[in-house]
Amino acid sequence: MSESKAETPKIKRIADLDVDEEMIPTQVLLPEKYYRKLNGLALVKESSKGAIVREALRDYFEKQERIIETPKGSKVADGVLNEILKECRTYWGNFEIEGENGFIAMAKERGLTLKDLTEEQFERVADRLVVGYKGYAEKPTIDEFIGKLSELEPTEEQKDLLREGLGEEEHSEEEWGESEEEEGEEEEEEEW
Helix, strand or coil: CHHHHHHCCCCCCCCCCCCCCCCCCCCCCCCHHHHHHHHHHHHHHCCCHHHHHHHHHHHHHHHHHHHHHCCCCCCCCHHHHHHHHHHCECCCCCECCCCCCCHHHHHHHCCCCHHHCCHHHHHHHHHHHHHHHHCCCCCCCHHHHHHHHHHHCCCHHHHHHHHHHHHHHHHHHHHHHHHHHHHHHHHHHHHC
């Protein structure tokens, strides 16, 4: 009797690592060659075949989500861009451009370049950059400011759009300052 026990091979029980999630039994038909590869991979990885299939499906779904959320013609996902724009907002509603928590550093860290953005994405970035420009205590010139962004490789068209947006901002601030001065002059005239 002891001889028959020695003859039966011992089967190693492989734990399924996804037991903490709710599992739904399913049946899948695979070509025999894939089934053999899956079986061999399970032995090598010391993982269940089901865990390997679930991992492959997770990777596939994540890849599909990245494709879906990346606008056509863009190399940058909207989610990534929105996250950067959100992280660069300050408590008081300003927009941090420089420094370790600024837009330039965050974009470089994530490999984002301005030339890779769609027109719509760049418009959102440009709006935030104008807000950040207004927040400078000592404003650089528009060309100096655009020079700071050169690390992010803006296109010539994007530079022109920024110049236009920042130029309009400067003119509106100058007009506002002039109207205050005019009001002050009118009040002085009335007092005489």
